[in-house]
Amino acid sequence: MKEQHLVPAREERHEIKVSNSRFIATAGPAMSLDDAKSLVARIRREYPDATHHVMACVIGHGNSVTMHCNDDGEPSGTAGRPALAVLKGSSLGDVAVVVTRYYGGTNLGTGGLTRAYGDAVRAVLATLPRARKISTHTISVTVPYPCFERIRRLISIHHVQLINQEFGENVVLLARLDVTDFDLIQDALRDASGGQLQITILETNPNTLMPLL
Numbered sequence: 001m002k003e004q005h006l007v008p009a010r011e012e013r014h015e016i017k018v019s020n021s022r023f024i025a026t027a028g029p030a031m032s033l034d035d036a037k038s039l040v041a042r043i044r045r046e047y048p049d050a051t052h053h054v055m056a057c058v059i060g061h062g063n064s065v066t067m068h069c070n071d072d073g074e075p076s077g078t079a080g081r082p083a084l085a086v087l088k089g090s091s092l093g094d095v096a097v098v099v100t101r102y103y104g105g106t107n108l109g110t111g112g113l114t115r116a117y118g119d120a121v122r123a124v125l126a127t128l129p130r131a132r133k134i135s136t137h138t139i140s141v142t143v144p145y146p147c148f149e150r151i152r153r154l155i156s157i158h159h160v161q162l163i164n165q166e167f168g169e170n171v172v173l174l175a176r177l178d179v180t181d182f183d184l185i186q187d188a189l190r191d192a193s194g195g196q197l198q199i200t201i202l203e204t205n206p207n208t209l210m211p212l213l
Contacts, residue, residue: 005061005093007093009129009130011028014123016123021103023099024101025121026097026098027124030096031094040096052074054071054080054098054117055068056068056096056121058084058093060093061094068084069084074101074113075113078110079117083099083117090125097124099117129211132209132210136178137176137182138174138205139199139202140172140199141173141198142170142171143171147196147197148171150192151189161176161210
């Protein structure tokens with residue numbers, strides 16, 4: 001089974017209320033600590049009158065992971081650490097979350113703050129779409145018309161991402177696939193076409209986000 005490097009597919013936001021305080025959690029992809037810091041800066045500009053902007057992030061996967069969090073003025077350990085704990089338990093990497101708080105006039109205490117920040121992160125992760133971060137080839141496949149339908153069905157069966165198709169003297173397909181699947185799929189396509197099609201690797205991207213099927 002392939003190792004799953006799960007990451008956010010896009011940015012997501014969710015708000016909860018606790019004793020009149022608003023906790024607005026924004027989560028999204030962050031490939032570096034600078035990306036996470038940029039997310040915080042953008043959220044600060046979006047909510048300039050908020051009381052706190054607490055950030056937590058997990059960058060990387062497996063044995064190569066960088067984690068960071070802050071309390072942004074909340075009592076030490078009541079905000080960033082519970083937010084980070086929820087992220088660590090999500091199996092996601094390359095993810096950052098910013099929890100923006102508008103104080104509602106009621107002190108929540110250390111236990112209340114810890115629960116509120118953790119709950120805010122859990123709420124946004126519950127709706128956050130996942131993707132796999134993989135290395136991909138973008139390929140061009142030149143297909144004679146008699147083979148076209150057979151090749152298109154085969155591409156669908158192997159979950160190759162079809163990006164574009166152009167119809168001229170032949171059909172030229174632009175597609176994206178997992179690098180580790182390339183040899184298998186190349187052999188399958190050539191067998192299905194009787195060796196008539198041409199496959200060219202146009203680009204290799206080590207950090208492609210492929211939505212989960």
